[in-house]
Amino acid sequence: MGRLSPYKVYCLPAGFSGCAWWRYRLPIAKLAKFGSGAVEVTIADNAGKVAVMEMDRHARAADLLSLQSPGCDDAVLLMRVYKAMGKKVVVDYDDMSFDLSPTNPRYADLGIRECELADGKGGFIYRWRDGENGFDLANNLKRYHAFLEAVRLADLVTVTTDYLARKFAAINPRVAVVPNAIDLARWRKIPRMTERAVEVRVGWCGGDSHVADIEIIAKVLSDIAARNPKLKIVMQCSPFQDWLRLFATVNPKQLEWYPWSQLKDYPLMLASRDYDIGLCPLADVEFNRCKSDIKWQEFTAIGAAVVAQDGLPYAASIRPGRTGLLAGTIKEWEEAIEVLVNDVELRRAMAAEAMDDVKKNHDLETGCLAWERAFIGCIEGTVPPMNGNGMPATEAAACLTA
Numbered sequence: 001m002g003r004l005s006p007y008k009v010y011c012l013p014a015g016f017s018g019c020a021w022w023r024y025r026l027p028i029a030k031l032a033k034f035g036s037g038a039v040e041v042t043i044a045d046n047a048g049k050v051a052v053m054e055m056d057r058h059a060r061a062a063d064l065l066s067l068q069s070p071g072c073d074d075a076v077l078l079m080r081v082y083k084a085m086g087k088k089v090v091v092d093y094d095d096m097s098f099d100l101s102p103t104n105p106r107y108a109d110l111g112i113r114e115c116e117l118a119d120g121k122g123g124f125i126y127r128w129r130d131g132e133n134g135f136d137l138a139n140n141l142k143r144y145h146a147f148l149e150a151v152r153l154a155d156l157v158t159v160t161t162d163y164l165a166r167k168f169a170a171i172n173p174r175v176a177v178v179p180n181a182i183d184l185a186r187w188r189k190i191p192r193m194t195e196r197a198v199e200v201r202v203g204w205c206g207g208d209s210h211v212a213d214i215e216i217i218a219k220v221l222s223d224i225a226a227r228n229p230k231l232k233i234v235m236q237c238s239p240f241q242d243w244l245r246l247f248a249t250v251n252p253k254q255l256e257w258y259p260w261s262q263l264k265d266y267p268l269m270l271a272s273r274d275y276d277i278g279l280c281p282l283a284d285v286e287f288n289r290c291k292s293d294i295k296w297q298e299f300t301a302i303g304a305a306v307v308a309q310d311g312l313p314y315a316a317s318i319r320p321g322r323t324g325l326l327a328g329t330i331k332e333w334e335e336a337i338e339v340l341v342n343d344v345e346l347r348r349a350m351a352a353e354a355m356d357d358v359k360k361n362h363d364l365e366t367g368c369l370a371w372e373r374a375f376i377g378c379i380e381g382t383v384p385p386m387n388g389n390g391m392p393a394t395e396a397a398a399c400l401t402a
Contacts, residue, residue, distance in 0.1 A: 006040040010062040030368035071147035156378040160292040173385035181367025189303030203234030212283040218246035271302040280308035293317040323354035
């Protein structure tokens with residue numbers, strides 16, 4: 001006979017950041033609604049610190065405790081306490097935070113080595129020295145070692161991609177891939193009131209950690225705009241004032257800038273920009289290889305055709321010429337964007353086929369069941385260790401420190 005009552009899972013998200021909302025809170029809420037009933041999830045919907053008594057009550061009643069991105073001594077202590085009570089503990093990570101590029105502002109809090117990047121003119125673009133500009137190497141290393149200990153202690157580590165799983169397998173072989181998926185009830189194309197006769201809207205959206213990514217496409221877009229007056233460059237980002245220098249040569253009439261939006265408004269705000277072509281550039285650094293294809297999913301859901309970086313994560317998802325175009329070199333970026341700018345039928349066909357793919361393989365209503373399978377597999381001990389099935393531990397360890 002099967003189990004008569006559902007397994008109880010208590011989930012602790014990492015606050016109310018974008019990652020906490022899209023990667024964790026929303027999928028867990030979907031699981032509560034669309035799951036098979038084999039798992040009963042409770043999520044700590046805390047506006048600030050979780051009340052200790054509330055957390056203890058839920059955790060004691062649970063079979064499994066799920067934590068998002070633990071990386072401090074308090075989280076490690078919490079994990080030890082509940083493991084000692086016989087609870088299973090799962091930790092979830094959607095990137096390898098300590099592999100950050102020094103161009104990322106969060107390097108101040110997560111960088112684990114001093115570094116600097118010269119500007120070629122006797123100065124520095126970025127400089128991270130212990131004790132300067134808020135960079136505290138001892139504190140960062142303390143966080144890093146707490147992160148490692150949390151991963152080692154976990155009964156299961158859930159991550160977003162196969163590549164990231166292989167990285168974490170160097171620390172803990174008990175890893176399961178729970179891919180990012182998109183809530184198509186929230187993400188959708190907004191029908192145009194009238195068909196635009198000339199203008200083609202091309203652009204990007206993202207946060208302030210992506211300066212190196214934008215630099216890949218800034219000159220390409222500027223050059224295409226100079227040759228093609230029908231091109232409109234549309235950027236939704238924060239803080240966009242810092243990036244205007246990258247588009248200094250663009251005719252202001254061909255450039256639109258929008259600030260970041262509230263998390264729950266983001267799908268509507270992005271759709272309202274009316275993109276024809278969405279761009280997904282990524283600098284070739286280890287941190288970016290660990291990312292998921294969620295940006296491709298988002299642009300697809302609002303009806304845009306996509307040009308993305310030729311490499312992980314996009315090359316694992318996009319079928320070139322069918323569900324998007326891939327570009328590696330500057331010349332390839334230029335050619336791919338111009339092809340789509342000039343061929344409206346190709347844009348529409350590519351966007352439509354990509355949308356079919358997203359509906360079939362990346363809809364959160366079914367994607368949330370991967371969380372259920374991971375939780376049940378952890379409780380029942382049916383998730384096989386990754387070493388031996390994926391990347392060998394020695395190779396994964398080399399990736400971890402690349």
